[in-house]
Amino acid sequence: MVLVQNVSKLYCLYHRPSDRIREVFPFANKKLHTDFWALRDISFSVEKGETLGLVGPNGCGKSTLLQIICGILQPTSGRVVTTGRVAALLELGAGFNPEFTGRENVALNGEIMGLSRAAIERALPSIAAFADIGEFLERPVKEYSSGMYVRLAFATAIHVEPEILVVDEALAVGDAVFANRCVRKFEELKQRKITVLFVSHDLGLVKQLSDRAILLVNGRIHSQGEPSQVINRYIGLVLEKQRAEVEPRQEKRLDASFRHGDGTSEILEVQLLDAAGEPARTVASGEPVRVRVRSIFHQPKTDPMVGILIRNRIGMDVYGTNTRVEQVALGSFEPGDELELDFEFECWLGPQQYTLTVATQNLDGSSHDWLDDVLAFEVVDSRALAGVANLRAKVAWQKKPRVARERALR
16 A cells, blocks of 8 residues: 655756855855745545546646655655555566667566566566567667666666555557556556556546545645546636636536536536437437537627537547537627527437536637536446447348358369
8 A cells, every 4th residue: 555644846946056055154144045845735545446647737846756655855844655566667668678688677676676686587578478579579678768777767666566556657658559558567467466656647547547636726635536526626727727716606507517617608408318308317228319508608708609519427428519510600699598409419429327527618728618427327227338439320231051161162
């Protein structure tokens, strides 16, 4: 397990290198540096076998926190307790000697992790197969591309039998095939009860892999909990950078998991209508449906945009569109004007539960009113289908009797 208790990290920022020396002298009567708190009062725990995703904007302290957990940095205050062998992949090529071959670096990293030479030799074929860099395993790593670095470093980290795996943006430079391979490996590690902490800007991946997520903002924990809820808050912060703290507007009546926007317009009503035009919470796969969005404008606006987004039960984006994509111009609106708009489509989704997110926006993507998961609905089907899309496959087949086949072969 991992226990982080009241961890803070302070850096002293100097305008000039000489200020470091001048500040040491006893006659210096003023502070020549600026305090920068990279982390402030971070506390959480990760249980054995749990996968924790860390998200947040650049500079919020994610990488610093991982380095403290791994023991690379010492916190200014607080403490970190880890139980078990920790394997880390924090920076591209960290821990690799550029003059050594890939094979030699695997052996070096394995010995640093406390593995015997025999254990390393047993793991080497699996590492080579996972990294899939071919003959470059016998070449110095200084000749590697960034993708090859990550392949070998990640393969080494997950094959040294860690009890805690710490990963910082490992999949950012890998190709799609390698990324899918890593995702499957993460799922395998979860089944083996390996504790995983990872940082990623791929929010879909965080939703897919994490049991819990933490959002860091300005070195503090902004929110933590169920990944979809945490990521909804993160998206809100990204879309509204001008706000230091974004909170749902209290005057809103619709029940959304998270709501934000500049208030140019306000969404008054969201409905999912079935083929008969009646409000529905359950629809049949393939049934024509309409998403009706009704809004009112509080400020003058020309060419606003209305959009919808459907997510599945683990928070993965399934389908989204808006009036700009559909090439529908909405014209101009004055304060007090209302807009009622319908999105009509055949609901060819697989049978499971989904949520609907709606938004009124400017053409640059900034939001007037954004409502996350404002409406939940279920798609049902008489057939058991896998996945989120019903592609309506047609099956063609024929039977070839054995006698006819033998005659054809003569």
